[in-house]
Every structure is written in C-alpha cells, then in structure tokens.
Amino acid sequence: MTDARLRTCPACGHHVAVPFFDGGEQPLATIAWPESASQAGALPRHRLDFVQCVRCTHVFNAAFDYANVPYSTKPNLMFNRATAWSEFIRSLQERVLARVPARPVVVEIGHGDASFLAGLASRRPGGRYVGFDPHGACGIHGDVELRAELFVPGAHVAELSPDIVVARHILEHLESPVAFLQAIAFGAAESGRDLLAYLEVPCVDRLSRTRRTVDLYYEHSSQFTTRSFTAMLEASGARVESLEHAYDSEVVAAFATLRAPAAHLEVARQSRDYLEATRRSRETIGRALRELAADPGGVAIWGGTGKSAAFMNRYGCDAQRFPVVVDSDRSKAGTFVPGTGQEIRFRDWLKEHPVRTLVVPPQWRAADIVREIRREGIAAARILIEHDGMLVDFLAGDHPYQRPEDAA
Ligand SMILES: [Zn+2]
Structure with missing residues (x-):
C-alpha cells in the first residue's frame, strides 16, 4: 500500500x-x-x-x-512597498551592480512594473537594462528597454549577451522552472560563455515546521524549499556562487553561473548532422525508389509492419507503384500496411511471382532474410537496404549489417 x-x-x-x-x-x-x-x-x-x-x-x-489562472495586469505592489523589503531591494541592487561591468547589459525576466530595472539604471546610468514581461510595463525609458514578450533563451542570450540575468519571483510561476534554467544554460553554452544569473523565489522552509497553510493557494501552485531551490540549480548545471535567505527566510535566492557542458553542444551538433542527412536522404532514396518502381523486373518490399511500414510511409512507397509487400510472418498475410494500404502477402507469394529486387527495410534482419530466401528458393537478383542515406546492395555494398558467413 x-x-x-x-x-x-x-x-x-x-x-x-x-x-x-x-x-x-x-x-x-x-x-x-x-x-x-x-x-x-x-x-x-x-x-x-x-x-x-x-x-x-x-x-x-x-x-x-x-x-x-488568467494573467493579471494589476501587479501586487503591497509587498514591494514594505520598508524591510525596500531595504532588501536597495542592497540587492548594489550587489547586482558590484558583479557587472561599468556599462552593463542587465536582463530582467518578468520585470512587472520595472521598478527593479529602473532602480538599477538610476544607480548605474549608461548601461543597457532590458526587461521581458508579456504582461508588464513596456517601452523605452532612458537606459531601460521593456519588451512585452517572453524571454526566449536560445534567441535572447545570443542577441543581448547579458552580463547578468535577473529572475525574481518568476520561477515559481513557471510550469517547469528547471527546464527554463536548462534552456538559459544551453543558450549560454551556444554563445560560448558563462552567464551570471540572480534567481529569487519565495521559500516555504517553515511550512512543515509551523504547519501553516495560507501559502498554499491556487495561484501559488509551486513552492520552493531551500532544498528544492538547490536541487533545481543542480539539475540545471548551475554553479552556485552564493545562496542566501532574505526577509526572515521567507525568500531564498542565489547568484549562480549558468552554462551547459560542452558535451551538450556536441550532442546538438550531431543531432543537426543527422537531421540534415535525413532531409537529404529523403530526396536521394525517393529518387532511387522512383527508378525502382519503373523497373520492369519488379520489386517487392519485405515486411509490412513496424520498420517496414515506417520505411514505406517515410519514402512514399504507395500501393500503386509498390503493390508487392511480403512478410516472413504468415499471420500478417491478408492484413494491410498502415498508411500506404498494400495487402501484405506471405513470402511464398514470391515463388510464383518472382521479382528482380527485394527491398528489406529492417537492415539488421536482412542477413536472416537472405538465408530465408535461399532456403525457400526465392529468386531475387539483388537485395537493397537503406544505409547512409542511400539504397545499398546488401550482398555487394559497403555497410555494417553484412556478416562474413552470409557473403555470396
Ligand atoms: Zn523535486
């Protein structure tokens, strides 16, 4: 239980x-x-x-x-006006400015009424202070530029090269704050630099101890403890410079450096390679299949479900040009290929209706299928598999699926 x-x-x-x-x-x-x-x-x-x-x-x-939760245009200002809070903000602004160059680029995510950015700008004129908040104030006011849009890490880190990104009382409203930080860290890595961030959220460490319940209302759907805040930073690969509590420990905050590991960039590079290669191979293989379809010697596709169905759907092997689909599995005979609609026949059909070319989409099974057609006396001049963006001759071509014992 x-x-x-x-x-x-x-x-x-x-x-x-x-x-x-x-x-x-x-x-x-x-x-x-x-x-x-x-x-x-x-x-x-x-x-x-x-x-x-x-x-x-x-x-x-x-x-x-x-x-x-409809977005509100009425920011809750009561908390911000309290004296202790103002003191905290003043000291925080000094600490932010102490960590950035003389003419900094500061990005605030979720700037609200922009009082924090405006405070920074008045303390340190000559910098660039950019706020992102789809529901906040907007316009250009001196050094302060307020954009009524969401912060998109992949685009805006590169565009602005910020010296610091500030996110105060924002992360607890996101569906996945850890995803957001990971995206910023990845954007920083793509820009080839470390990115300093100041992150601040309400803290409910005292909830369990005091048994208080009033924090838990609908808009406050996500509540950090010091431990969960730290776990989020860890999961985003952040290097924490300082972790601090404020406002009688009702707030937890950190200065942290975000930058995804180089290994993530390498995976991204390889993904782009695969993506590009498979875009090209769709053309290349599509062309090869058009030629095959016109071959009077005939062609059959081996396998009617799973990988074979994926192959036919990807490369547009329609039932008009490629009517013959066979399968080693007798129980699949009489069913139809999902999407393209060929009736699947048992492989013995090829004994009466030989074809010149067999296309075998599941490469790793091709060796077994070769053995099967030899054993059954099924004739086919060549067997083609998809490899490295082309259709390759299984017996004579260069690919990693051939076993020495199956050669010729
Ligand atoms: Zn957790």
Whole structure:
C-alpha cells in the first residue's frame, strides 16, 4: 500500500511525489478581483491537491491548470512597498551592480512594473537594462528597454549577451522552472560563455515546521524549499556562487553561473548532422525508389509492419507503384500496411511471382532474410537496404549489417 503519486517535480524533474496538503477547493486568491459580495461568492473554485517531491521536498499542486489562472495586469505592489523589503531591494541592487561591468547589459525576466530595472539604471546610468514581461510595463525609458514578450533563451542570450540575468519571483510561476534554467544554460553554452544569473523565489522552509497553510493557494501552485531551490540549480548545471535567505527566510535566492557542458553542444551538433542527412536522404532514396518502381523486373518490399511500414510511409512507397509487400510472418498475410494500404502477402507469394529486387527495410534482419530466401528458393537478383542515406546492395555494398558467413 503506497500513497506515492507519479507527478513530475517542477524543480528537480523527479517523478515520485506524495500527498502533502489537501486544501479542498478554493477560488483564486489574488487575481480574481471580485467587485461585489455576490460575485466573490460565485467565483469558480479550483482543487488544491498539493504534493511533495520525495527527492527535493518541492511542494506543488498536482491539480493545477494554467488555463484557470488568467494573467493579471494589476501587479501586487503591497509587498514591494514594505520598508524591510525596500531595504532588501536597495542592497540587492548594489550587489547586482558590484558583479557587472561599468556599462552593463542587465536582463530582467518578468520585470512587472520595472521598478527593479529602473532602480538599477538610476544607480548605474549608461548601461543597457532590458526587461521581458508579456504582461508588464513596456517601452523605452532612458537606459531601460521593456519588451512585452517572453524571454526566449536560445534567441535572447545570443542577441543581448547579458552580463547578468535577473529572475525574481518568476520561477515559481513557471510550469517547469528547471527546464527554463536548462534552456538559459544551453543558450549560454551556444554563445560560448558563462552567464551570471540572480534567481529569487519565495521559500516555504517553515511550512512543515509551523504547519501553516495560507501559502498554499491556487495561484501559488509551486513552492520552493531551500532544498528544492538547490536541487533545481543542480539539475540545471548551475554553479552556485552564493545562496542566501532574505526577509526572515521567507525568500531564498542565489547568484549562480549558468552554462551547459560542452558535451551538450556536441550532442546538438550531431543531432543537426543527422537531421540534415535525413532531409537529404529523403530526396536521394525517393529518387532511387522512383527508378525502382519503373523497373520492369519488379520489386517487392519485405515486411509490412513496424520498420517496414515506417520505411514505406517515410519514402512514399504507395500501393500503386509498390503493390508487392511480403512478410516472413504468415499471420500478417491478408492484413494491410498502415498508411500506404498494400495487402501484405506471405513470402511464398514470391515463388510464383518472382521479382528482380527485394527491398528489406529492417537492415539488421536482412542477413536472416537472405538465408530465408535461399532456403525457400526465392529468386531475387539483388537485395537493397537503406544505409547512409542511400539504397545499398546488401550482398555487394559497403555497410555494417553484412556478416562474413552470409557473403555470396
Ligand atoms: Zn523535486
């Protein structure tokens, strides 16, 4: 008997969580803005089904759905105006500016009312302060440039080469904050540089100890502990320079350097190679198949499902040009190739209706099929497999699927 739930942790990506807080159903708490008592009472209610990641202690609402949270144009300013908070912001701005060049490029993700960026700009004129927030303030104000768009790591890291990326009270609103940081780290690696980040989120370390529940409302679907914040940084490959708590430990923050390992770039390079090669081979093999279809000697495709079906669908082996599909498996006879529609025949059909060319899509089975057709006395002048972007003669060609004992 287990109460484990399969839910992907937004912070660390682990997949096992356990029930943490059953909050029943509640209306949106901060952004509903009802204008009358009756409207307030009639607000739709949403399920609070908070679970906790067993690996990193992150707390999140398993029943959360973004569709239920309309974006608000009314930023919550009350917290920002508190005196202790202002003091924290002032000292933070100094620490940010202490880490960047004299004329820095600072990017803030989710700038809201832009007070943080504006504060930096007034302390250090002459820099470039760029904010990204689809629902925040926008326009150009001196050194401050506010874009009403999402920050796209792959594009904007390269475009702006920021000296620091700031994300305050944003990560806890993302569906996958760890994915976002990984994307920034990858963007930094692609730009060939380390990228300093300042990341700050509310912290609920005291939740378990104090048994308080008021943090857990619908808009706050994802709640960091120091441990889950650290796990997220670790999972994004960040090198943490300093981890700190603020505001009586209700906030956890870090300066960290993001840059994905070179090995990730190498995988990306190889992926692009494969992608390009397979784009080209679609043409090359398509052309070879057009020639084959016109061969009066006839052609058959061996195998009617799985890899063979994938081959026929990818290269457009339609039932008009390639009507003959056979299979070693008698039980498949009389069924049809998914997508292209040829009736699949048992391989013995070829004894009465020989063809000059056999195409064998599953390369690794070709050696067995060669043995099978020799044993059964099925004639075929050549057997073709797909290899390195071409159709290659299995017996005479150069490829890694031939076993010495099968040669000639
Ligand atoms: Zn986790």
